[in-house]
Amino acid sequence: MKKTDGTHTALDNQLKQLDQDIIWSQNHKARLHSRILSKLDKQESKTRFFNGFKFTSSLVLCSLLLVAGIIFLSQNILQEDSGLTTGTGNTTEEEPTLSGSEEVDAEKSKETIQAVIEEEFNGPDEKYKEVWEAAMEAQNNVTTQEEFDALQQTPVWQNYMNYMAETYAASFTENGYDNFLNATPAFMYSGFDGDYDLTASDIKISQNENNLKMYQFTFQVDYKNANGEIQPYLFEGEAMASEEGKIEKLQFLDKDDLLTAMNEDIY
Amino acid sequence: MTSERKSEITEWYHQHGDSIFRYILLMVRDHQQAEDLTQETFIKAFRYYDSFERKANPKTWLFRIAHNLTIDFIRKQKPLELLKELVLLGKSTSSVPEGIVEIRENSTELYQALSQLKGSYREVIVLRKIREFSIQETGEILSWSDSKVKNTLSRALSALEKQLNKEGIIHEKN
CATH class of the missing domain: 1.10.10.10 (Winged helix-like DNA-binding domain superfamily/Winged helix DNA-binding domain)
Known part of the structure; x- marks a missing residue:
């Protein structure tokens, strides 16, 4: 159905024809035109009145400020004349020192961020899906807190937790890892159900000049659906890294709604 | 000056009013609402005329206003549409408009x-x-x-x- 060399498909022509086949009654068109003109006239009067009101109030406000300013200044002058002084003469202020000038291994941080992006957006991750399904099936049988506590000690749950940790924990600080699992969340794309392929590419990461711990990035994800159609999706995001090059915080912005597209392809 | 503003908005209506009406009609599928929203588009354009960047295309700006109004309208209508669908037992509510539009x-x-x-x-x-x-x-x-x-x-x-x-x-x- 692609348009090539300026030619249109039959559907394109039908859509253009639909536009021509919509006949808007001339009477109603004319009536709407009059209504709009009449409303614009009313708006114009309102605008004139409002502008006048604004001008008058600004004038009044300026006058009040002027009077207040004169009273304030004259009081200060009177005080100075009466010989009141304060201070020890030591008026130099120290400039606040910038906090942090800890050295940050920028290259290591960028490599870590890139690795996480490549991991999350290369999928599907069949191993994750396998351990996740097993863990969720086991969780379905749990009804009390005690049972859930017991479940966490079982091999099926341990496998699930260990796999996630093996994949991501080394790239993050402890808090950062918890955040990534729960808030971002990890495996949202690579662990998605269905028949698809994801590949991340064109990853560009830059360090923030004002805050050396902050990084901004953009990248592209090529999504291949079950029909073999490949389409690119743009992402951007930001991350905060510790001085050891571990991620403290990471956020993605799915600019082109890849997740919606993936959902639509399976439902 | 407001009269300059008004004459430009009127000129834009002549140039793009029809196009905007048809776009809104295809989105909301109700000729009366399409007329009301078309009117609202140009009133809004008049109100926010000062925010329009002169180097931009007025048609794109007007359509952006029309789009925002249409989306707001559709969002407000969603619960009613759902109710209509339930009452009409899932029958399509997108009938061809009559009277004003054919x-x-x-x-x-x-x-x-x-x-x-x-x-x-x-x-x-x-x-x-x-x-x-x-x-x-x-x-x-x-x-x-x-x-x-x-x-x-x-x-x-x-x-x-x-x-x-x-x-x-x-x-x-x-």
Whole structure:
């Protein structure tokens, strides 16, 4: 159905024809035109009145400020004349020192961020899906807190937790890892159900000049659906890294709604 | 000066009013609402005239206003539409408008099929294929990136074809 060399498909022509086949009654068109003109006239009067009101109030406000300013200044002058002084003469202020000038291994941080992006957006991750399904099936049988506590000690749950940790924990600080699992969340794309392929590419990461711990990035994800159609999706995001090059915080912005597209392809 | 503003808005109405009405009609599928929203578009354009950047295309700016008004209207209508669907037991509520607007018989099935698509699909088809905005202009109107416009249009056209086939309309392909 692609348009090539300026030619249109039959559907394109039908859509253009639909536009021509919509006949808007001339009477109603004319009536709407009059209504709009009449409303614009009313708006114009309102605008004139409002502008006048604004001008008058600004004038009044300026006058009040002027009077207040004169009273304030004259009081200060009177005080100075009466010989009141304060201070020890030591008026130099120290400039606040910038906090942090800890050295940050920028290259290591960028490599870590890139690795996480490549991991999350290369999928599907069949191993994750396998351990996740097993863990969720086991969780379905749990009804009390005690049972859930017991479940966490079982091999099926341990496998699930260990796999996630093996994949991501080394790239993050402890808090950062918890955040990534729960808030971002990890495996949202690579662990998605269905028949698809994801590949991340064109990853560009830059360090923030004002805050050396902050990084901004953009990248592209090529999504291949079950029909073999490949389409690119743009992402951007930001991350905060510790001085050891571990991620403290990471956020993605799915600019082109890849997740919606993936959902639509399976439902 | 307000009279200059008014004459420019009036000029824009002459140039683009028809186009904007048709776009809104295809989105809301109610001729009365389409007229009201068209009116509202130009009133808003008058009110926010000072915020319009002169180097921008007025048509794109007007359509952006129309899009925002239409989306707000559709959002408010959603609960009512759901109720209507329940009352009418799932029957389509996208009947062909009568009276103010007439749609020639040749295009009624396409109109119905387009009405069945979800809002974002319908909108990108109307803007790209019927109103013939460029990818960039469509992106400006909808606040989408160029790639999102392309991707969504591709899906929208597939969905429209599927809908046409479902309704038993024989659709010729090139």
